[in-house]
Amino acid sequence: MTALILYIVWASLAFGWRTIEQRRRTGDSGLRLHAQPNTPQWWAKIGFGVAILVGFAAPIAAVAGLPNINALDTTWLHTAGIAVTLIGVLLTFAAQYSMGESWRIGVDPEERTELVTAGAFRLVRNPIFTAMLITATGLAMIIPNVISILGLVALFVALEVQVRLVEEPYLRTVQGAEYRAYAQSAGRFAPGIGRIR
Numbered sequence: 054m055t056a057l058i059l060y061i062v063w064a065s066l067a068f069g070w071r072t073i074e075q076r077r078r079t080g081d082s083g084l085r086l087h088a089q090p091n092t093p094q095w096w097a098k099i100g101f102g103v104a105i106l107v108g109f110a111a112p113i114a115a116v117a118g119l120p121n122i123n124a125l126d127t128t129w130l131h132t133a134g135i136a137v138t139l140i141g142v143l144l145t146f147a148a149q150y151s152m153g154e155s156w157r158i159g160v161d162p163e164e165r166t167e168l169v170t171a172g173a174f175r176l177v178r179n180p181i182f183t184a185m186l187i188t189a190t191g192l193a194m195i196i197p198n199v200i201s202i203l204g205l206v207a208l209f210v211a212l213e214v215q216v217r218l219v220e221e222p223y224l225r226t227v228q229g230a231e232y233r234a235y236a237q238s239a240g241r242f243a244p245g246i247g248r249i250r
Contacts, residue, residue: 054112055195056195057112060109060112063142063188064109075156078154085161086098097211097218100214104204107200107201108192108201111201112196126197130197134194134196136191138192138195140187141186147180147184151171151180155167155169160219168228170239177241178236179216186205186209189204190205236248
């Protein structure tokens, strides 16, 4: 039940609150969910959808009696998972706040926004996605069943597709040399790792 409550809090902050706040600040929700079928953005959107549904289904399945994976079913791992999840929730909130009015879900190739390199973005180019992975990892630690592990894998794959095949090409085109210089100093998901040479 703890995992379900934490998941609902995280999803409400990450998607609900942030969308409402973006509309309040700018008059625009920030949602860019349209994508042509069979494009990388479309596949990433499908992957995100699967990850979100599976993330919600995992704690429900646990409450319904789906057993945890034996090797991962330890009290210390569950307890650490609560701490990791809470850190992920806070980091998601902080990273989204750092984006200010440039916050978006999805990419509109015709849109031009300011390149955000301050706050959480100084060290990592995708801190929101990093925070999402931390949150999903924590949830999988709390309830390490097959569904939560599949949700974590689905999220990781969706993020890789979104970042490498959608957002990075878009930012290279739109921001040019400014993005290339930034990408040489900030890691993709972790400080110093995945810098573009």
